[in-house]
Each structure stands twice: as C-alpha cells, then as structure tokens.
Amino acid sequence: MNCEKFQNTLHEYLDQDLDTGAMAAANRHISLCPACRSAVARERALAQALHHSLSEAAEGLSMPMGARQGIISALHAGPSPAASWLRDPAAPAFRGLAAAAAVLLTAGLFLALEGSRLRPAKRALPGKQLNHTSYTWTVDVSTGAPRHVFELRGGTVVDSIAEDDDGAHAGFVADPGAQN
Amino acid sequence: MDEAQLGPHPGTPAPINLQESLQSHGDRLLRSAYLLCGNRTEAQDLVQETYLQAMRSIGRFRGKSAVYTWLYGILLNLSRRHARKQGRLVFEEERVLEAAFQAPPAAELDRSTTSARLEMALLQLSPAHREVIVLRYYEGMKIGAIASCLGTSTGTVKSRLHYAIRGLTESIPGEMNLFTAEGTHIKEPL
Numbered sequence: 001m002n003c004e005k006f007q008n009t010l011h012e013y014l015d016q017d018l019d020t021g022a023m024a025a026a027n028r029h030i031s032l033c034p035a036c037r038s039a040v041a042r043e044r045a046l047a048q049a050l051h052h053s054l055s056e057a058a059e060g061l062s063m064p065m066g067a068r069q070g071i072i073s074a075l076h077a078g079p080s081p082a083a084s085w086l087r088d089p090a091a092p093a094f095r096g097l098a099a100a101a102a103v104l105l106t107a108g109l110f111l112a113l114e115g116s117r118l119r120p121a122k123r124a125l126p127g128k129q130l131n132h133t134s135y136t137w138t139v140d141v142s143t144g145a146p147r148h149v150f151e152l153r154g155g156t157v158v159d160s161i162a163e164d165d166d167g168a169h170a171g172f173v174a175d176p177g178a179q180n
Numbered sequence: 181m182d183e184a185q186l187g188p189h190p191g192t193p194a195p196i197n198l199q200e201s202l203q204s205h206g207d208r209l210l211r212s213a214y215l216l217c218g219n220r221t222e223a224q225d226l227v228q229e230t231y232l233q234a235m236r237s238i239g240r241f242r243g244k245s246a247v248y249t250w251l252y253g254i255l256l257n258l259s260r261r262h263a264r265k266q267g268r269l270v271f272e273e274e275r276v277l278e279a280a281f282q283a284p285p286a287a288e289l290d291r292s293t294t295s296a297r298l299e300m301a302l303l304q305l306s307p308a309h310r311e312v313i314v315l316r317y318y319e320g321m322k323i324g325a326i327a328s329c330l331g332t333s334t335g336t337v338k339s340r341l342h343y344a345i346r347g348l349t350e351s352i353p354g355e356m357n358l359f360t361a362e363g364t365h366i367k368e369p370l
Contacts, residue, residue: 055318
C-alpha cells in the first residue's frame with residue numbers, strides 16, 4: 001500500500017471497515033510512514049475535538065414536556081392526513097385546493113363582470129334606449145390613488161377624477177349603454 | 181390497537197414503539213436537529229414532525245436498520261426540506277452575522293469559546309456539508325453508514341467531509357488549534 005491509497009482509505013481504516021488483508025496492509029504502511037501515521041493522529045484528534053465541541057454546543061437540550069406530550073398525544077390519536085396537508089402548504093393536496101380556489105375566484109369575477117354588462121341589455125324593452133345607466137365598483141387599495149369615474153355623456157365616455165376625502169379609493173364606472 | 185405501538189408488518193421481528201423511542205431517542209434527535217438547523221424552536225418542530233411522519237410511514241419500515249437510524253433519515257429529509265423552504269443560505273448568513281455582532285446570551289456565557297465559534301462556523305456551511313459533519317463527528321457514524329443514510333456513495337461522503345472541514349478551518353481562527361493534533365490532549369496510540 002502506498003500513501004495515496006492509504007489516504008483514500010483513511011476513514012475506512014479508522015472505522016475498521018477494511019477487510020482483513022487491507023487492514024494488515026494499512027497497518028504495515030503506517031508503521032513505516034511517519035506522514036500517514038501523523039494523518040491518522042490528526043484525524044483522530046479532529047474527530048475527538050469536534051465531537052467534544054459539538055456535544056458542548058448542543059448540551060442540555062431536551063424536548064420540553066409540553067412538546068413531548070404533544071407528540072405522544074398525536075401518536076395515540078393516529079395518522080391525520082388532513083392535519084398533514086394543512087400543516088404543509090407545499091403538499092400536493094394543498095396546492096390542488098389552492099389552484100381550484102383560484103380558478104373559481106377567477107370564474108366568479110369573470111361572470112360577475114360579464115353578467116353586469118349583459119343584464120341591462122336582456123331586460124331592456126325593444127326600442128328603449130339605455131342612457132346614463134352605470135354601475136360602479138369601488139376597489140380599496142392601500143395607495144393614495146385618486147378615484148377615476150367614467151361616464152357616458154351624449155355617447156362619449158368621459159374620464160374624470162373625483163378625489164375622495166381621504167384620496168384612498170380608486171373606482172371606475174362601467175357603462176353598458178355604450179355597448180348597445 | 182394503539183398507533184404508537186403499531187408494528188410494520190405481520191412478519192417483522194419486533195413492533196416499533198414510537199412512544200418508547202421518543203423517551204430514549206427524543207433528546208438525541210433534538211440535539212442533532214439543533215446542530216443541523218441552528219435554532220432550538222425549529223429543532224423541536226423538526227423532531228415533532230419526525231415522529232408524526234414516522235407514524236404515518238411506519239408500514240414502510242422494514243427493520244433493516246435501527247429505529248434511531250430510520251428516524252434520523254426522516255429527520256434529515258425534513259431538515260433539508262425545511263432549509264429549502266427557508267431560503268436558508270441567506271437566512272443563515274444573516275443569522276451568523278447577527279450572532280457575531282451580538283453579545284452571547286447568558287446561557288452561553290459558560291460555554292467554551294471553541295464550541296460557540298464552531299456552532300457559528302457550522303451554520304456557515306452548506307446543508308450538505310453540515311449534515312456530514314454532524315453525522316460523522318457528532319453522531320459518530322461510519323462512512324458507509326452515512327452514505328447509506330444520505331443515499332449517496334462513500335466517495336461523495338468523504339469529499340463532502342473534506343470540503344466541510346476546510347470550510348470550518350477557514351471560519352475558525354487558527355489559534356484555537358481545533359484542527360491540529362497538537363491542540364488536543366490526544367496521544368497517538370500507534
């Protein structure tokens with residue numbers, strides 16, 4: 001065995017995980033090689049120093065009684081898949097539910113907007129002109145955006161800015177009459 | 181039948197009693213979890229989730245490894261997932277910098293400087309490098325067992341150990357002599 005091979009198997013040598021022949025060869029090598037003997041000493045010293053320091057760093061830590069009791073209660077209660085995915089927002093079930101909720105929300109908003117456009121037209125009597133019919137949505141935002149109001153005046157959509165008292169609302173007016 | 185005492189399969193040698201395991205291994209797992217994540221509360225959460233996941237997957241335990249090794253594998257997976265979620269690299273760097281500029285808590289006043297510095301240096305390592313340090317030098321696992329636990333080769337484990345030790349050496353001042361045989365009281369037995 002040469003130095004390179006010994007260094008490559010240093011950890012296995014220390015773990016005594018080499019087979020009988022390799023272990024004998026390693027022992028022969030370090031009996032003749034001061035550098036590899038020193039490497040063994042360094043690694044052993046390192047292992048002991050690190051174990052001591054890491055043990056000291058984590059010393060005294062123990063599971064609090066409350067946490068321990070919580071685990072024991074959960075163990076006795078048995079597996080709870082629902083609790084599992086609720087605890088983990090990255091779980092597939094949670095992601096699927098979130099996606100479904102997003103789709104429903106989007107569809108709801110779309111239907112609400114489209115419905116508000118179509119309803120007045122369906123209800124209108126033949127020949128009756130819809131003028132100045134408007135619907136207003138006010139959206140609360142946290143910025144100090146001014147309030148925009150769109151109005152239909154004589155067939156022309158007018159964009160005006162109506163400042164609120166606190167200036168903290170933005171709004172718009174949909175005019176279904178303009179679609180007819 | 182009590183879930184905490186469920187066995188893996190009808191033909192397996194001995195049923196796992198997770199409640200007994202909590203009594204015997206809970207604190208040891210907690211200390212390892214703390215060294216892996218660097219935060220006591222997170223470490224408690226990791227141990228708690230380890231046991232809950234063990235309960236859910238107890239049917240997959242084949243008894244080829246010790247219960248502690250099996251639980252430790254679960255803990256490692258949770259620790260990695262947790263680190264990914266937290267964007268751990270940036271967070272840890274901030275935490276280490278904070279720790280470096282803050283006075284040590286009263287509970288740490290009696291702790292040796294070497295341990296405290298090592299703890300901080302450990303947090304600066306990547307999760308993969310920190311894992312091998314904790315497994316090898318705190319848990320005292322053999323290289324082959326670490327490779328098996330991490331699902332990688334012994335060569336990879338040794339390579340990670342090499343770079344992890346290099347990282348620690350760079351983080352800890354040389355005068356602490358942690359990484360030299362001369363700095364310890366160990367006599368070469370050969």
